[in-house]
Amino acid sequence: MIFNAVEIMTPILLAALGGLFAELAGVLNIALEGLILAGAFAGILAGAASGSLVVGMLAGALAGGLLAAVFTFFSIRLRANIFITGLAVNLLAAGSIPFISTWMFGTKGVLRFPDLPRLPRLLEGVTSGVGFIDSLLFGHSATVYLAWLLVPLALVALYRTPFGLRLRAVGAREDSVIIAGVDAVAYRRIAVLISGVAAGLAGAAISLRLGVYLPNISAGRGWIALVAIYLGYRHPIGILIAALLFGFTESLAGAAQGLLAIPGTVLLGLPYAITVVAMITYSALRARGQRRRRFMDAHF
Amino acid sequence: MAEKPAASRAPPRAQTPETVVALLAALLVTVLLLVFGSPNPARALRAFFLGPFSNRYYFGNMLDGAGLLLIAGLGVSAAFRAGVFNLGGDGQIYIAGLVAAVVCLALPQAPALIGIVLALVAAVAVGMLLAGVCGLFKYLWGTDELITSFLISAAIVPSVSYLIVGPLRNQQSNLLTTERIAEHFRLLRLLPPSNLNLALLFALLLAPLAYFLLYHTVRGYELRITGLNREFARYGGIAIGAYTAMPMAISGGLHGLSGAFAVLGTHHAAIQGFTIGLGWNAIAVALIGRNHPLLIIPAALIFAYMEAGAKAAMLHTEFSFELGAIIQAVIFFMITAQVALPRLWLRPRGRSTAA
Numbered sequence: 002m003i004f005n006a007v008e009i010m011t012p013i014l015l016a017a018l019g020g021l022f023a024e025l026a027g028v029l030n031i032a033l034e035g036l037i038l039a040g041a042f043a044g045i046l047a048g049a050a051s052g053s054l055v056v057g058m059l060a061g062a063l064a065g066g067l068l069a070a071v072f073t074f075f076s077i078r079l080r081a082n083i084f085i086t087g088l089a090v091n092l093l094a095a096g097s098i099p100f101i102s103t104w105m106f107g108t109k110g111v112l113r114f115p116d117l118p119r120l121p122r123l124l125e126g127v128t129s130g131v132g133f134i135d136s137l138l139f140g141h142s143a144t145v146y147l148a149w150l151l152v153p154l155a156l157v158a159l160y161r162t163p164f165g166l167r168l169r170a171v172g173a174r175e176d177s178v179i180i181a182g183v184d185a186v187a188y189r190r191i192a193v194l195i196s197g198v199a200a201g202l203a204g205a206a207i208s209l210r211l212g213v214y215l216p217n218i219s220a221g222r223g224w225i226a227l228v229a230i231y232l233g234y235r236h237p238i239g240i241l242i243a244a245l246l247f248g249f250t251e252s253l254a255g256a257a258q259g260l261l262a263i264p265g266t267v268l269l270g271l272p273y274a275i276t277v278v279a280m281i282t283y284s285a286l287r288a289r290g291q292r293r294r295r296f297m298d299a300h301f
Numbered sequence: 302m303a304e305k306p307a308a309s310r311a312p313p314r315a316q317t318p319e320t321v322v323a324l325l326a327a328l329l330v331t332v333l334l335l336v337f338g339s340p341n342p343a344r345a346l347r348a349f350f351l352g353p354f355s356n357r358y359y360f361g362n363m364l365d366g367a368g369l370l371l372i373a374g375l376g377v378s379a380a381f382r383a384g385v386f387n388l389g390g391d392g393q394i395y396i397a398g399l400v401a402a403v404v405c406l407a408l409p410q411a412p413a414l415i416g417i418v419l420a421l422v423a424a425v426a427v428g429m430l431l432a433g434v435c436g437l438f439k440y441l442w443g444t445d446e447l448i449t450s451f452l453i454s455a456a457i458v459p460s461v462s463y464l465i466v467g468p469l470r471n472q473q474s475n476l477l478t479t480e481r482i483a484e485h486f487r488l489l490r491l492l493p494p495s496n497l498n499l500a501l502l503f504a505l506l507l508a509p510l511a512y513f514l515l516y517h518t519v520r521g522y523e524l525r526i527t528g529l530n531r532e533f534a535r536y537g538g539i540a541i542g543a544y545t546a547m548p549m550a551i552s553g554g555l556h557g558l559s560g561a562f563a564v565l566g567t568h569h570a571a572i573q574g575f576t577i578g579l580g581w582n583a584i585a586v587a588l589i590g591r592n593h594p595l596l597i598i599p600a601a602l603i604f605a606y607m608e609a610g611a612k613a614a615m616l617h618t619e620f621s622f623e624l625g626a627i628i629q630a631v632i633f634f635m636i637t638a639q640v641a642l643p644r645l646w647l648r649p650r651g652r653s654t655a656a
Binding site: 029031071075079080081082084085086088089090092093095096097100103104221224227228264266267268269270271273274276277280281284285287288 | 456625633
């Protein structure tokens, strides 16, 4: 169960870490879902064509980055409404992939790639003697370790470099940043591109692990990642915990399905339901905390 | 967003040149896809442009689709106008359709008027509830209504599908559908054998009513001002809190209404996935109509025409995938983009601050 949770968590973590850059630069990137989908499709195509998983991951990142570039061209360069263009990205991915798939393979359904190498598992056989730590840390797909590696990387990039400081400042105090001579627009574009690359990686991680491409393979993970950013208090470590929580709930739900005989169709909606409940709870708790702080400030 | 719970977004707006450019771009992309994707481009193009007018059946169905789009589009713009986003339209329409069907199926003996009114009220109520709670959470705790409305809708859609193909399924039918509602609940067909029915007239009355409410009442004025500038509205003494949950509820209610008409007027049953996509199309319609109730009428007609054309092109050739999402994507990319040439070239590069 813990093992599964970590595997489920990985794409969410990847996409959320990237989305954090956009979020901190002041862009609520609702296009994550479409970016993941593009990465999943491009990743498995390139992986199968080249026979290399690394090429597959890079292709996923590239597809996510390119689509994010289209996104920033319209939303930032042409100043289109960022939410409407975000929806456009999602629709474009969902609409054009069946088109390309039909054109290349004659089907818009499931694509199987028997020649695709299997994603290697790392640190297999390593043990600490404690079962729970073992299933948390060892023997996972390579992509899990990639995602973990990106947590400290994001931490350093955001909090220990001038780039990160400016990026966060663009989101928090745009006016002062512009007065200080920073090109806020450029930072925002770069932030969205980073989130696109990360979401593309997340998508490739999903499809390369499965070895097949299914329609709507992203299954809401972009939206879950978006919510994980808030639940993680917009901080890489927090996002790691939030993503792990989502992983746990999903693997629990998977286990409960067998026990409670919940119809499979209904279960498709479950990740969304869990996510929205988590989001509402979070914001309610947060609002109460803020109210208490304001009260304390005012009276003591 | 979580940092600034009271803030609202500027309503997405489009100017006339952008609207024209967006529509032309959508048309161009559709034509290109048909030419390059279809084994028989000439037939596909002919079907796309002329198909909707080729006979009473297609023509009536197109108008019927426009009516549903008009109602849902008014719903989208009700939220946009107040600076809130209802992205859950798809789910609200779908579940409202099921609710309307269930009400009619549960009361087969009820007089026509009572059954229809009850179905409409129940459908509107469920739509209002689903969108309204998102507005309420936004008002209470600053929870982003854009995300919650989408997530709630996405969570509901599979359950509605499950009910239609599972417990409520009509076992006699080959389609994945509920039983058909009783004859006397079905709205009068205007152009048989097409699906066109009284709902279109209702939709055409609704638009001027929305126009009147929005532009000639105090509440409409307050809603518009709140959407344009929340701080200014508050400074002017408008109780802006009310204009978060209320527009969301109205928006959900109108989506619900369109779902109910899809059952009472168009399909006479709730079919699996029968309204899926209508919510997203309605966003495109609201944007093409620049969130103006009267302009949404032609917007709905134009969009319904493109949709019907795409459907005809798919029926007449072996063109077997949905053009809908791609057409929507093109419109969504272009419609609020500031593509008018002088502005693009006169603005110093990379110095725009609005994002």
